[in-house]
Amino acid sequence: MEIEVQLTGSPIAAKISPPRLAAHGAWLEFRGAVRDEEKGEKISGLEYEAYLEMAVREIRRILESLAVNHPCLAAKVIHRVGIIPAGEAAIYVGIASRHRAEAIALLGEFMNHLKQGVPIWKRRSIAVEVGRVTPCAPVEAHTAASGGQRTARPTLKSLDEAMAEINSRCHPLPAVRVPLVEAIGRLLRETVCAPEDLPPVDRSTRDGYAILKDDASDTFQIVDTLHAADWKPRQLKPGEAVRVATGSSLPCENLRVVMQENVERTDDKIRIVRRETATNISLRGEDLRAGEPLLHAGSKLNAGALAILATVGRVNPLVSPRLRVLHFTTGDEIVPPDQKPKPGQIRDSNSILIRGLLQNYPCDVTQKHLPEDFEAARRKISAFRLPLSAFDLLLVSGGASVGEKDFTRPLLEWLGFEIVFNQINLRPGRPLIFGVNGNQIAFGLPGNPLSHFVCFHFAVAAALARLTGSKSPAFLRGQLAEKLDDKPCPRETLWPARLEWNDAAPQLRPLAWASSGDITCLTAANALVRVPANTGPLEQFAEVDFLPLTAMLGG
Ligand code: AMP
Ligand code: MG
Numbered sequence: 300m301e302i303e304v305q306l307t308g309s310p311i312a313a314k315i316s317p318p319r320l321a322a323h324g325a326w327l328e329f330r331g332a333v334r335d336e337e338k339g340e341k342i343s344g345l346e347y348e349a350y351l352e353m354a355v356r357e358i359r360r361i362l363e364s365l366a367v368n369h370p371c372l373a374a375k376v377i378h379r380v381g382i383i384p385a386g387e388a389a390i391y392v393g394i395a396s397r398h399r400a401e402a403i404a405l406l407g408e409f410m411n412h413l414k415q416g417v418p419i420w421k422r423r424s425i426a427v428e429v430g431r432v433t434p435c436a437p438v439e440a441h442t443a444a445s446g447g448q449r450t451a452r453p454t455l456k457s458l459d460e461a462m463a464e465i466n467s468r469c470h471p472l473p474a475v476r477v478p479l480v481e482a483i484g485r486l487l488r489e490t491v492c493a494p495e496d497l498p499p500v501d502r503s504t505r506d507g508y509a510i511l512k513d514d515a516s517d518t519f520q521i522v523d524t525l526h527a528a529d530w531k532p533r534q535l536k537p538g539e540a541v542r543v544a545t546g547s548s549l550p551c552e553n554l555r556v557v558m559q560e561n562v563e564r565t566d567d568k569i570r571i572v573r574r575e576t577a578t579n580i581s582l583r584g585e586d587l588r589a590g591e592p593l594l595h596a597g598s599k600l601n602a603g604a605l606a607i608l609a610t611v612g613r614v615n616p617l618v619s620p621r622l623r624v625l626h627f628t629t630g631d632e633i634v635p636p637d638q639k640p641k642p643g644q645i646r647d648s649n650s651i652l653i654r655g656l657l658q659n660y661p662c663d664v665t666q667k668h669l670p671e672d673f674e675a676a677r678r679k680i681s682a683f684r685l686p687l688s689a690f691d692l693l694l695v696s697g698g699a700s701v702g703e704k705d706f707t708r709p710l711l712e713w714l715g716f717e718i719v720f721n722q723i724n725l726r727p728g729r730p731l732i733f734g735v736n737g738n739q740i741a742f743g744l745p746g747n748p749l750s751h752f753v754c755f756h757f758a759v760a761a762a763l764a765r766l767t768g769s770k771s772p773a774f775l776r777g778q779l780a781e782k783l784d785d786k787p788c789p790r791e792t793l794w795p796a797r798l799e800w801n802d803a804a805p806q807l808r809p810l811a812w813a814s815s816g817d818i819t820c821l822t823a824a825n826a827l828v829r830v831p832a833n834t835g836p837l838e839q840f841a842e843v844d845f846l847p848l849t850a851m852l853g854g
Contacts, residue, residue: 300372308381311388318373323395327402333843335385337424344384344425350418350709357417371396371406417711455722469765475616483660485618485766487598496584501549505579507558508540521567621768622662625690629698631671649696661668673706697746700730707743726790727815728754747815774844781836798826825851
């Protein structure tokens, strides 16, 4: 079967001639027009985007496989991309066959497959209020014969724009109440106030004898003994002492505790041999008064914070949910790290890198490998039978660029994600894809481990911070401890560095790296120095912006 496929930004011609084939008895034409309504709303047009070369390839592949059962002579498919006003054709399909039956059957099946399998998608609907629909600049007509992988609309962002998009598109997931043992590392999502004074009563901080604060007697009669668990209020008189233990609740106010090392005891009497100024009492409310905030919403629940919650009996705090993360690796060259790579293969380091970086965030991580073919990858994803809608974050390693086999973008679209951007004017990490699908977030990360590392820290970490309800990573000001030897680069750079605090000022030691495939700097890097585009070398002591890497600092 002769096949011709075109993706075009121009209107589809009103008349298209059938191919000159002597044998054909049928020439079936179909035009799919944009309706003036989408999801019940009146619209004036639709914007279509496509992963051009891949779409052309997929259409061709579908037609070839359908022709096995429905032998036709020729097929011509034209799909329009960009803004298409309502009423105009978005797709044209013309099929030539010997008899009408094969053409009708092939057309019906082709249209079904087209919806499911081809990376052409509705980017947005154009509201009627917008008024006049101005067709966007036509994208170059693209046929199977022309080379080069392009998207209809690459969305290149600056680093600031990308970070702003992530911040505005990710929202805190609903908070949950969990027992203290499950709350470690989570973000507190409520402010917890002291329900009572802390400590709730005056308490002894020593093993010794409680006496009236101003009692100058020489000897004292021991009138009672209090262990840590005792609660026996009584008013002491001058010359009376009560034996107390560390932590004992004191029997009345206005006391001091004389350490047992400073008295001589004979039967039930004591004599003070050394007087000290300290009262050895922790006063009621001296740590915190009832009603004052103990922990603020947004605090990370470390061991100390959990101890505080336990102290005040807040045993089911309101916290960020445990995140569910799905991580796909891609690339036919990737083998598990316990295998010896054959020539051309490399070991998978991104899986453990991602798992390690996520260690700092309470989450459950599912990791799977995908074959390097869009169709096969989709079949495999279906076969995994994963609860795809249950994941909060989807990460795809590799395939984020625009190479022949890079399919992350259409894959994310197939999974229902709207692509917010697919490139950043950044080094390393230019082909970073960011997508959203309701509350679900997805990143397509460039496969090189250093790009992974950099993109994780400024992009994935920002999304994780927003999803859990904490503050996004922010750049700080610091000083270079050594020269940063760089050549001017038209892209902004996030340069791996070692952060040290000298005289309380952050000092940054730039680490050596030559390409995004370098991995040796990953072990020492705990900061990224921001080098503006076209800067060149930066001298020792230069002031720079840097991002501290909390996942590497253990914070
Ligand atoms: P890609 O983004 O798929 O073009 O991959 C860019 C580079 O990263 C290639 O050299 C890949 O072999 C490498 N790469 C991709 N995935 C991994 C992985 N899981 N572990 C280590 N390297 C990888
Ligand atoms: Mg790859």
